[in-house]
Amino acid sequence: AIDIEKLRALTGAITLDPGYKNSGSCTSDITFLDGEEGILRYRGYAIEDLAEKAGFLETAYLVIFGELPTKAQLEQFETDIRKYTLVNEEMKNIIDGFPKTAHPMGVLSSLTSALTAFNPKVVNVENDKEMYEAVCKTMGKFLVIATWTYRKMMGYPLNYYDNTKGYVENFMHLMFELPTGPYKANPVVIDALDKLFILHADHEQNCSTSTVRIVGSSHAGLFASISAGVSALWGPLHGGANQAVLEMLEAIQKDGGDAAKYMAKAKDKDDPFRLMGFGHRVYKNFDPRARIIKKAADEVLATLGVNDPILNIAKQLEEAALVDDYFVSRKLYPNVDFYSGIIYRALGIPTDMFTVMFAIGRLPGWIAQWKEMRVNKEPIGRPRQVYTGYPLRDFTPMEKR
Numbered sequence: 001a002i003d004i005e006k007l008r009a010l011t012g013a014i015t016l017d018p019g020y021k022n023s024g025s026c027t028s029d030i031t032f033l034d035g036e037e038g039i040l041r042y043r044g045y046a047i048e049d050l051a052e053k054a055g056f057l058e059t060a061y062l063v064i065f066g067e068l069p070t071k072a073q074l075e076q077f078e079t080d081i082r083k084y085t086l087v088n089e090e091m092k093n094i095i096d097g098f099p100k101t102a103h104p105m106g107v108l109s110s111l112t113s114a115l116t117a118f119n120p121k122v123v124n125v126e127n128d129k130e131m132y133e134a135v136c137k138t139m140g141k142f143l144v145i146a147t148w149t150y151r152k153m154m155g156y157p158l159n160y161y162d163n164t165k166g167y168v169e170n171f172m173h174l175m176f177e178l179p180t181g182p183y184k185a186n187p188v189v190i191d192a193l194d195k196l197f198i199l200h201a202d203h204e205q206n207c208s209t210s211t212v213r214i215v216g217s218s219h220a221g222l223f224a225s226i227s228a229g230v231s232a233l234w235g236p237l238h239g240g241a242n243q244a245v246l247e248m249l250e251a252i253q254k255d256g257g258d259a260a261k262y263m264a265k266a267k268d269k270d271d272p273f274r275l276m277g278f279g280h281r282v283y284k285n286f287d288p289r290a291r292i293i294k295k296a297a298d299e300v301l302a303t304l305g306v307n308d309p310i311l312n313i314a315k316q317l318e319e320a321a322l323v324d325d326y327f328v329s330r331k332l333y334p335n336v337d338f339y340s341g342i343i344y345r346a347l348g349i350p351t352d353m354f355t356v357m358f359a360i361g362r363l364p365g366w367i368a369q370w371k372e373m374r375v376n377k378e379p380i381g382r383p384r385q386v387y388t389g390y391p392l393r394d395f396t397p398m399e400k401r
């Protein structure tokens, strides 16, 4: 047991809060989150309104700059982002150096960091104009390199941004256009992706966002801070949940596809199995994002007419859980990761790419939080600790150890 009095005597009065469950690291004007009530707002606007009425870049502008853009501002933002979607050709040599089997999140983190070499101004932002340029450069280049991680994994030639298409449509073009023929965008798919990216745009001081802020607090540049955020998001406890959903569905299918059997396993208190994609640590009544994305998932599946046994299992689990006493009484509803996993699967995006999708959506939040921290001139993040090691010991000479 920890002897608190002894520790105090050694270290002075320090608040100990592992995982920062009760510690605010900053003040922020960006995102309001109330898990009990199921509320998520960006800059005061309800997530439901933004998902229904705004586009992803419009939401990104709001999250980063604090106000909804006028039509002219949004057009300018889109044009300025487009200007920076060309990635230095030498970056391709870096991608070539990775094995095809490299995980896309590792590649994405490395490539984001490598961007610092070709964009020194993003390292050292000195005024509003440079800040705006850094924002547009990051929004433009990150989307392109994120899709390149997929092209690398598949062994496909790398694609360039198509200036005749919008940002979200470009994602599909960059990912899926092959030399054999152009990718034909389906508006229902683009709309669903647009919503998914909006729903992921920010979630206050989560692990990756806190990482971006703490790395940036040493005045490291935007690309370096975001590269660290990508690494934090990579972990299965953070960005890996939708991948876990798909892996569970695949395991159920391999085992005969009996959804009812796995429902029973999830309810059995002697069985550690949990239904992935159900329940949420913060949203205790419902996840407002899940409601919005369930509708989009239903539309995507109906439009594409996919007949996939994995997705049928997902549907069975969802329907069973929504009327099952165990799940209803514990308020265990399908969360955003459950539906995002389904949509990505229906679009043919491999599970290894799911966290990259999350990163593309989260990018405006990371940028906004980094910018806020710099504009507010926040001090360097430097937590203390409570030392629990040895007191002073006499040095033992080598021959006596």
Ligand code: ACO
Residues within 6 Å of the ligand: 237, 238, 241, 266, 267, 273, 274, 275, 276, 277, 278, 279, 280, 281, 282, 330, 332, 335, 337
């Ligand atoms: N399947 C079956 N039972 C569950 C599940 C589940 N997915 N989730 C919670 N329960 C049960 C628990 O066994 C517990 O039952 P009890 O009251 O009889 O003991 C009750 O519901 C409450 O669960 P807690 O573990 O107290 O809830 P907690 O807030 O700690 O956990 C969590 C939330 C981790 C998300 C959990 O619901 C879970 O493991 N879900 C599956 C994994 C998942 O989808 N994670 C990603 C969510 S997104 C995110 O949180 C970043």
